[in-house]
Amino acid sequence: MSIRINKEKCVGCGRCIDACPGNLLELAEGKADIRIPEDCWGCTSCMKYCSQSALEYYLGADLGGRGAVMTIEKEKDIYNWKIHMPGGETKVISVNRKNANQY
C-alpha cells in the first residue's frame, strides 16, 4: 500500500509535503513525488491536503491490491472517497466529518 501522484493534476503547491508524517514527499520538477513508496504508512494525510485530488491511494499486490486506486474529493464537511476500479467503474463512499462513527 502506498500513494502515487497524478502528475497531470498536481499543481506543485507542496501542502502534502508538510503533511506527510514520514517526510516521504518532495517536489521534483515542480510536482509532488514520493521518495520511497514502500515507506508509506497509508494514513492518507497527504490526500486530505490536496485541493486537486491528485494523490491516489492503492494497495500493493501483497495486501490484495489488483489495480484499484482511491482518491478524496472534498465538499465542505463531506469527504467523498472515490474508489476507481481497474475496469473503469467508480464507487463513492461519502463520509460526513461532523458525524461520529457508529462503531
Place this chain on the structure above:
Amino acid sequence: MSDVKLITKKIRTDALIIGGGTAGCYAAIRLGEASVGKILLVEKAGIERSGCLAAGVNALNAYISKGHVPMDYVEYARADGEGIVREDLLLSMSERLNKVTEDLENRGLVILKDENGEYVTRGWRNVKINGENIKPLLAEGVYAQPDVTVLNHVNITDLVTQRVHGKTIVRGAVGFSVKEPVIYEIEAEAVLIATGGAAGLYRPNNPGFSRHKMWYSPFNTGAGFAMGFAAGAEMTTFENRFVALRCKDTIAPTGTIAQGVGAKQINAGGEIYEKEYGITTPQRIYGTVEENRKGKGPCYLKTEGISKEQEQDLFKAYLNMAPSQTLKWIESGKTPSRQSVEIEGTEPYVVGGHTASGFWVDTGRMTTIPGLFAAGDVAGGSPQKYVTGALAEGEIAAESMASYLDKKEKGDEPEVEFSQESAYAHHFEVKDNNITWRGVEEAMQKIMDEYAGGIHTDYRYNESRLVLAREKIKDLQGLVDDLAAEDMFDLLHIYEVRERLLVCRILIEHLLARKETRWHIFGENADYPQQSDEYKKYVNSRLENGEIRIIFRQLVKGESYEHPDK
C-alpha cells in the same frame, strides 16, 4: 562521499518539547497557557499530521462513564497489566480523562451524544467520536499560543546533560533538519520528551512492499527511549511488549468489528474459541496463536451475515482511521457481510500508551534526570493511556515543568557544550561501503523476529536465543557509525536505525531479566512458562559505564512516588 555542508543554528528556550504528537502538542498548549517563558516544540514531521493519530482514531478508549470512578480505571489497567503498573501514575491520569475529553470537544472534536446530551459510550470506558481530525485540532491549539514556537521537520537525536552542583541535569538537545543541511543546537532549562514508542524493531507482518503497513506509526522509532537512556535516564518494563490483534494484511483495528457489530473470534471450523482463552488483548491474541498452532486456523472475526447497514457503517468507520481496510473490502468484493474477516497478531512493539514500557518517572512525570520529563507513549508505568491518557499526561508533565521552571535558579550553570556536529558530518564524509541503513534495519528486524520472540516463533523466546540476539544486535551497532549518507533524509534514517538498535538492546536485557511469563504473547518466556510471585516487581534499567544495568524495584502503591535520589 557527499558534498553536503552542514551549518549550525543555535536556539535558546525555557521549555523544550521533543515530539509534537498527542502528548507533546497538549503539553505545548498547557505550557503556553501557563506563561513559563519561551516554549519550543520540535517535531520530526509536521504537527498537523504527525504521530500516531495521522490517519485518525476510531474512539476515545479511556473515559470514565457515569457510575464509575477513576479508581475503576486503575483496577482495570492493573488487572490487564497483571499487577506490573504504577498506581500513582494511573490514578493521576484517570482523574483527568473526562476533563481532557470535554476539552477536545470544545476544540471541535465530534463526539456522539444521546438525546439527553450525554456521550454515547461503547462499554464503560469508550466514547464514540469522529476522530479523523484530532491532530489538526491539537495543532491549531498549539499555533494559537503566542509563547510557543514550532520547529517542524527537525529530528532531535541527543540530549545534552551537565553536572551541576553534584547532579546531572538536562541542559538541552541537538538535532538536524530533515530537509536542509542545518544542525540545531538547543539550550533549554527543562525538556519534555514526547516522541512516542518504538515500531519497526521486529520483522513486520508485511515485510515486502507494504513493510510500513503496521499497527503503530512506523515513524515512531523509540528516539526518546534511546536519547534518554543514553543520557542516563532509567527505563522500566520494556519486557511488557505490545502486540495488537489486527485484520490480516491491512493491519486495521479489530475492536471496531468485535465491539461494533458483536463479531466473535472463530477458527476455521467455525468454533468460537475466544471463550476458551478470555477476551483481554493478550488473551485474544494468545487464543489466535494457539488455535493456529493446533492447526485449527485461519482465525476470523465472524462478520458473515451482518446487515448491509452495518456493513456501510463499517466502511465509513474504517475510512476514518484505517482506509486500506475499506479499499480492500471494496476492491476484492469480499465485503464483511459476505466473508468473515481474517485476523492475525502483529509484530511486537515497545509502547507505553498500551503497556507499561518507558521512562521511569515520578508522579509529576519527571524522569530520573532532573529537568527531563516524559509523557505519552514514551512514559512507562501507566498502560492503557490511549489518546485521552496521553493528553492527561501531557498536561501533568506541563504543570510539573512549569513548577520546575518556576523554582529553578537560572543562569548559574556553565555554558552548554554541544558535540554532535562531527558525528553528523562523518556520515557525509565516509565512503559508501555497500552497507546501508536499510540493510542494517532489515538485519535487525530479522534477528529480533527469530531470536527475541517475534512472529517467527509465535512470540516465544528463551535465554539461548536472547543471548544470541544480544550478540548480533551489538554487532550491528558497530556498523552504524560508518553508514554513508547522501542527504539529510539518509541521515534521518541512519539515526533512526541507531535509535532502534539501542531500544532492541534494552528490550533484550529486560526480556532476559524477567524469568517468568507474566503476560502471554507480550512476554512469552519459553524457559519459564508460568507466572512467578518472585517477579511481582518492576524490571528497570540504566546505562552505567557503557553497560546496561538491570535494577529490580518493588511495586509502587499509593498516590505519590518521588525518585529516591532526588
